[in-house]
Amino acid sequence: MTESMIWMAIAIYLSVSVMIAFLSRQKGVESMSGFFLGNRQMNGFVSALSYSATTYSAFMMVGLAGLTYAGGVGALGFEIIYFAGVSLVAIFGPRFWAVGRAFGFVTPSEMLGFRYHSKAVALSMSIASCIFLIPYCAVQLAGVGYLLEGMTNGAIGFTSGVLLATAIAILFAYVAGIRSVMWTDSLQALVMIVASTLVALLVIQALGGFGELFDTLAREHPDALTVPGSGLFSLTTFLGLSIPWFFFSLSNPQVSQRLFMPASLSAMRQMLIGFMVFGFVYTLVSILWGFSALTAFPGLERADLATPTLLGSDFIPPLLGVIVMVGILAAAVSTIDSIMLTLASMLSRDVYAHVKSDVSEKRQLLVGKFVVPVIALLALGFAELQLDLIAVLSVAASSGLVAVVPAIVGAFFWQRGTAFGALLSILGTSAFVLTMYATGNALWGLPAGIWGIAVATLLFIGGSLLTTPHAPSRVAFLDAVNDVLAKRR
Incomplete structure (x- = not known):
């Protein structure tokens, strides 16, 4: 696989994606709801593919494969815990959708x-x-940087890959907001799932088939098939990684914000079912990639190089390898876009508009668009640090975001919840998790991933019991939910 072939594939991907992005534009994009939520009119098929591409990004094909390479079969259990957590969407999805329609919410924080x-x-x-x-x-x-660097043996450097992904993400975000992201996601997700599955089957066949692959693992890497295996997946580490991941669909606003977007509850159900099918296949493929790389290329300098090394090897036809590479690049860009747009909408809607009173929606949108490249540049600077395993860093972020989970659960299911309890939980848990990571991420032998949800829950309940809830907003909020759920029955 040559460097010129990779650049040509990226150019083709860009051309097709930009065309789709421009075709996705529609009237109403110059409003907060239009730009950040697609006017709440996304159908189930597009929503499912976009949700999949956004969630299963560089984390999966680079990060989860790398985690499997480093820690063995425990990575599968870790991802299955996340998969189980998606069931939370079935409970909270209709409720998010109901209040979003009733009150015009743009962000989960609003x-x-x-x-x-x-x-x-x-x-x-x-x-x-x-x-x-x-x-x-x-x-x-960073996932894109490792991918391009590994597949070209350093001809395309890590920094070049990071800069490329940043530029593409900003471009797609500006074309039509979330609509361009979701429609380009749909194409990318289909390419990604088909090509990555074919690659897994080809590599396993080249290694002698499924039986030979696992016989080799059992003979040469027995730790990869046991838990805790090499020691990465001790019970404490496993729980520390898995617990925050279970709450991912609620705690991560770039995911929960998408619950405002489907055109109907039927479209939301289609989104959830489609995502579950996609995710199950993609999880198995990522795990098999990690095992295949461990069998074929033991002793890699970094576990996150497992996927790039596999794609650049003789096991995979160059054309298919470059298609998968583009798919992973596209998925990473999708996640970056979703995060940038979500954070931009929150900063303009819930920070700027609250600090500056009587801000028009047009002004909010202008500020949101201005913030997008600023967020991208901050992320770029952080990526250049090249810290730790991709999968571990992903969970570190979720460990902090669990701070909002008790407040979200309480919003719908605990009428006694108060503003003070929510505020204490969010601020206190965020500070706690940051302190944990700054001081070695161990308190009485347990990591922040285990402590986070417990601390957040105790602070929310304790703070709420000390104060009085605001009845009018609570009643209006819950009445809107009950009206929609009653119509479903």
Whole structure:
């Protein structure tokens, strides 16, 4: 696979994607709802593919494969925990959708601010999301950098890959907001799942088939088929990685914001079913990639180089390898776009508009668009640090974001929840998790991933019991949910 072939593939991908992005434009994009939510008119098929491409980004094909390479079969259990957590969408999805329609919410933080009748709650969630999601955005950029560097043996450097992904992400975000991202995602997700599955089958066949692959693993890398195996997946580490991941669909605003977007509850159900099918296949493929790379290329300098090394090897036809590379690049860009747009909408809607009173929607949108490249550049700087395993960094971000989970659950299911409880939970848990990571990520032998949700829950309940809830906003909020759920029955 030559460097010129890779650049040509990227050029073709860009040309097709930009065309799709421009075709996705529609009237109403110059409003907050239009630019950031696609006017709440996304159908189930597009939503499913976009949700998949956004969630299963560089983390999966680079990060999860690398985690499998380093830690063995424990990576599968870790990802299955996330998969189980997607069931939360079935519970909270219709409720998000209902209040989004009733009150015109654009961001999850705006929703919590209304429910608890507190601008401070909305603002604190927005700031916390920026603190933890910019590093997660950087993870996606780093994934592209490792991918291009590994596949070209350094001809395309890490920094060049990061810069390329940043530029593409900004371009797509500006064309038509979330609509361009979702429509380009649809094409990318289809290419990604087909090509990556073919690659997995070809590599396994080249290694002698499934039986020979696992016989080789059992003989030469027995730790890869046991837990804790090499020691990476001790029970404590496994729980520390898995617990935050279980709450991913609620805690990560770039994901929960998409619950406002489907055109109907039927479209939301299609989105969830489609995502589950896609995710199951993609999870198995990523794990098989990691095992195949461990069998074929033991002793790699970095586990995150497992996928790039595999794609650049003689096991895979160059054309197919470059198609998969483009698919992974596209998925990473999709996640970066979603994070940038979500954070931009939160900063303009829940920070700027609260600090500056009586801000028009047009002004909010202008500020949101201005913030997009700023977020991208911050993520780029963080990516250049090249810190740790991609999968571990991804979970570190989710460990902090669990700070908002009790407030979200309480918004719908605990009428006693208050603004003080939500604020104390978000700020206190964020500070706690940051302190944990700054001081070695171990308190009484347990990591922040285990402590985070417990601390957040205790702070939310304790703070709420000390104060009085705001009844009018709570009643209006829950009435909107009940009206929609009653119509479904």
